Amino acid sequence: MHPRRSAQEVLLCDLCETVPLQSHCELCNINLCVNCAGKHVSDSSKRHNVVPFLHRKSTPNYPKCPKHADKHCEMYCEKCDIPVCITCVTSGKHKGHDISNILEKLGSKTESLQKDLEELESRIYPRYEEMASDVQTEKAVLESKYGKLTTDADEQGEALHREVTAIVNQRKSAISEMKTKHLDALNKNTEEITQKMTELKQIMSDLKSILKSNDVSLTSTYKSRNSEFKTLPPKVRVTVPSFSAQKIHKDQLNKMVGSLSPLSINIEQGYTMKSAEAVSSPPVKPLLDEPRVTATIDTGYNTEYRGLYSVSCLSEDQVWTGGQNETMKLLNLQSKLLTSIQTKSRNEPHDIAVTRDGDLVYTDSNNINLIKNKKIQTVITLQGWVPHNVCCTAANDLLVTMNSDDRKQSKVVRYSGSTEKQSIQFDDQGRPLYSSGGYNKYLSENKNLDICVADWKVNAVVVVNQSGKLRFRYTGHPSNTKQSFMPLGITTDSQSHILTADCGNHRIHILDQDGQFLRYIHCHLKSPYGLCVDIRDNLFVAECFTAKVKKIQYL
Known part of the structure; x- marks a missing residue:
């Protein structure tokens, strides 16, 4: 009490x-x-x-003055940044200093405290809650993942046991067969010797009878066969085979059992959240009522079938393009070819993206490749997965959508260099976030670090936060549409708008960062496919079947 x-x-x-x-x-x-x-x-x-x-x-509860015990500090010295009493001010120690009313200072301080509280409650603490939830989710699936590792090890051990048992049984069968052949050879030799011995016994018996009879006729007609039996029958010599047991090398056995990659615990540097003021700091650029095409680039790709499908800005007037053949082209706004590079595999690239350093990344086959100074280097080769679409993040990481070889799974993977940092595949209930199958899933990172994926197979834009937690799905605007919403290319701008190409309806949807529809861009587009924006928020649209890139001002 x-x-x-x-x-x-x-x-x-x-x-x-x-x-x-x-x-x-x-x-x-x-x-x-x-x-x-x-x-x-x-x-x-x-x-x-x-x-x-x-x-x-x-x-207010005025503080007592530390220098004058009977006084309360009712004023504030701006230069010294301390509360002061009237005696302090009149003593001359703060002569020339700006003195303000402490209540005014209290008001501004209170306002600042209120802002801090609001930011802590609405932005910072929820992000910590999110991170804690993500860790709990990861812990929840830990048992199943490590259980699968143990099962895999057991299955590999059983497979080795089966192979070793089969080989040992083969050796034992061969030994039994050799033994049988050995015995057969000895039995045959025994039969030959026994037959000769029977003949010799008969000859010896006949000789004894002749000698005993004193018969001249028998004695005179006897012909000796001793010379015939002096040559002994052949002796069978069989060498028992030997078993050369190989020394068991643990290293080789370890390799046969299978390797286990080391446990990698990476403590990622915590990023600093931008303040609410900094987040909203980019100058506001209102949407134009009538977007307009400011340039059209003819890329020269074949227009018979899906000629052009990827575009990525190198600058305000230069774009990389990828289409239906193995050649990636750098073009200016006048459609002049500046550079062309063929993929290493001679297959058409799945997608292209320009890094923050101005290098080109492209995906094909099972590889993610980097073109630096016109030289191609494969930075990542995947096993069991096929990379499709790629984008570069503000932190210069790569985000890649990929499908499993059996086309039953899809996921988004974040790479720093060639190191996998993050894999996004399931929601909090363990359900797949993205559709399965070997389909394009263009993606882009928004300014608030959300990851936006255009999943056209399920007619939805799927947006997760930077931790991979589902924020929302956008399934189109309930306005008049000739065909179902078919999102393909996707990009984001400085205003955190999400722009996605609705190919079948020949237009671009503009959303805010929370998935609210804002408006369309038409501009007489024909089958818009790939999208990108430059540093001034000009939109570049790759038209699939015309093989043209249109530069559009919409802000």
Whole structure:
């Protein structure tokens, strides 16, 4: 219980702390009983203003002056940035300094505190909550992921056991077959010897009979066969095969069992959230009522089938383009070819993007490639996944949409150089965020670091925050449409607008960063496909079947 309150919560005098209060001094900001109030106003050094407690104003609690104990600081020295009392000001120590009313300073400070509180409550703390939620989600799926690793190891061990058992059985079968052949050879040799021995016994028996009979006729007709049996039958010599057991090398066995990549725990540098003022700091550029085409570039790609589908700005008047063949072209606004580069694989690129350093990135086959000084280097080769669309982020990372080889899974992966930093595939309930299949899913990073993906197979723009948590899905505007919403190319601008190409309806949808529809861009577009904006928010649109790029001013 508060020491100055009774069980009935009676408020006591601040001075005597025993009698219930009745008055309040607005100058000293203290509560007083009747007796203490009389003593308090008797101090003529101050102009006390004692009023009934219930009529008190909401006065600030002036701090006591550290140099003059009987004074309160009612002013503020701007140069020294400290509260001061009237004695401090008149003493000359703050001569020439700007002195303001402490209540004014309190007002501005209070306003600043209120802004801090609002930012903490509405922006900063929710982001920490988001991060904590993401960690909990990751922990929730940890068991299944590590369980799968254990299952994979067990399956590999069982597979090795099966292979070893099969090989051992083959060896045992071969040993048994050799033994049988060995015995057959010895049995055949035995039969030959036994047959000769039978003949010899008969000859010896006949000789004994002749000798015993003294028969001249038998003796004279006898012909010796000894020379025939002096040549002994062949002796079969069979060498028993030996088993050369190979020394088991643990390194080789480890390789056969399979390798386990090391656990990589990367502590990413926490980024500094921009203040609310900084976030809204780019100058406001209102949307034009009538967007206009300011340039048209003829890229020269074949228009018979999906001629042009990718465009990426190198500058305000130079764009890289990718189409239906293996050649990527750098063109200016006058359609002049400045540079052309063929893909290393001689396949058409899946998509292209210009990095913050002005280099070109493209995807094809299972590779993500970088073109620097006209030289192609493969920076990432994927196993089991095919990269499709790519964009460069404000942090100079790469965001890549990709599909599994069996076309049953899709995800967005963030790379820093060749290192995977983030994989975005499922929502909080473990459901896929993106449609499956080997389809284009153009993507772009917004100024608020949201990741925007145009998933045309399900007629939706899917937007997640930088942690990969679903923010919203945009499925088109309920206005008159000839065909279903078909989002393909997607880009964002300095105003955090999301622009997506509605190919089948020949127009661009403009959304705000929260997915609210703002308006269309028509400009007589024909099958708009790829999109990008330059540093001045000019929109470049790749028309698929005309193979032209249109530069459009819409802000």
